[in-house]
Amino acid sequence: MTPGAAGLLTGPGTSLTWNIGSDISQVLAFHFMVNAVRAGTIIAVAAGVIGWFMILRRQSFAGHTLAVVAFPGASGAILLGLPAAAGYFGFCIAAALLIAAAPRSQADTGFSAESAVIGTVQAFALACGFLFVSLYKGFLDGITGLLFGSFLGITDSQVLTLLAAAAAALSVLAVTGRPLFFASTDPDVAAARGVPVRALSVVFLVLLGVAAAEVSQITGALLVFALLVMPAAAAQQLTARPALSLPLTVIIALAVTWLGLGVSYFSVYPVGFFVTTFGFAAYVLAVAARQAADRLGRRPRPAKIAVSA
């Protein structure tokens, strides 16, 4: 947490009460918190939906690498005096295209052939980020924010940028959603049916880059998975029905983000920790609920039982 936040904590109106309504109005009394909640909401929706497809496609490693790439992106942009958002989106989308250009094995089962390229990109990205930070003297305080997140000082124009990127990414998914689902679960059959599997894979990696760039701006580059993996993984544990688990993912992502922001406002500890911890708790609870449901007997529709549990 930065010195600014520490100062705020000593000011009036930052004490937690038992009245949730007054707590929420306390949080939203500051414009920077309003912007943080706006940004968090946009990011949670976009990351939830894109993360849901990422889990389905088993591309978590690619997602993680794109998130790590956000670190040199942002530090490079700051070094050059550009807005950090330009670095986040520019680097993440460029890395997505690089991974997409990786040769795919002929069998095309799974995405294991990508992993060497992805790992190479990830290591080089971290090294570049370290270099940029070293070149920009006196920037070291900012590293923690870049790696582990910060919700302070999000401007109105940054919120608009996040909104535009999220809206663009979700519109693309609205058009490609069904063939992408087909290509993700069953690439061979989808290709035989004329679905452009390869092109969809490139499109999805770019969307994943956009999502990683967005989430990095609030959770930091290293904790992107809090919103990209955890809500989707938890929701897919709870139900195997796509029409149910996708909205459930968004709900969990929103809950985790809002709770994380709210709690970190009243605490001295960073937002990235709280968002990640709530995401982790959601996942653990989901796994426990599913195992309990499975143990309650092999009913024909265990998914339903788990949801109501």
Next chain:
Amino acid sequence: MHPPAGQPAAASAAAVTARGAAIAVGGRTLWSGVDLDVPAGEFVAILGPNGVGKSTLIKAVLGLLPLAAGQLEVLGGPPGRASHRIGYLPQRRSFDPGLRVRGVDVVRCGLDGDRWGLPLPGAARFSGRARRAAARVDEVIDLVGAGAYARRPVGQLSGGEQQRLLIAQALVREPELLVLDEPLDSLDLPNQGAVAGLIAAISQAGQVTVLMVAHDVNPILSYLDKVIYIAAGGTVSGTPAEVITSATLSRLYDTPIEVLHTSDGRLVVVGQPEAPAVHTDRHTGIPRP
């Protein structure tokens, strides 16, 4: 053997024809001089040792790989043109056990998974088309006898259960041609018999031509109208009794091959050139002299 009653007899009598077809993968000719005739409505098996390029032939039929030479016609047009009239079951082991998608979703993909857009939840309540789609999916799931487990996560189902759902997926759009790549592979013996019987029943019910790749002919032997044996240098086709003989296969593979008949009617092919038992490279198994 049992042409469907309403089948037009003229040019459409062949579902798949090939003349002198050859294919090259990575610059190496896998097979050449392949002639195919798959009559409409029949149950035809493509046989041959592992690695000879049976799956590659299927990919060519689907229009996923171009021919290096010769002609290939599928459902009266060039390959790939009629992909919406073909049901395809690729060779595979199984779905990832962690895949949290129901069997019914997999089948539904076969119906409209290639359409752009996003399905709206609850569309069945106000759209007739969505209702008909759901009904068709249920109907085909019943047809393959997968109703009991179609709503469980597909990764948790057994190989035989997954295979039935995938056959349902291939059938859901009422294709004219059903292309199956080793559908009995990775199944245990009782499931092999059951799935083979299911495919035969689908074929005998009428409107669909079945083209199936297999490396063991026995589970489907009694149902087959025609077999096509493929080797690097060409094909031999005909009824099982004509083709699966010591003389024919020895000539095709240019090596002594013996076909033995067991007392229960099974065939055992001895001396058939096999690719290395470990599939290090599926495309090197050109029959050795």
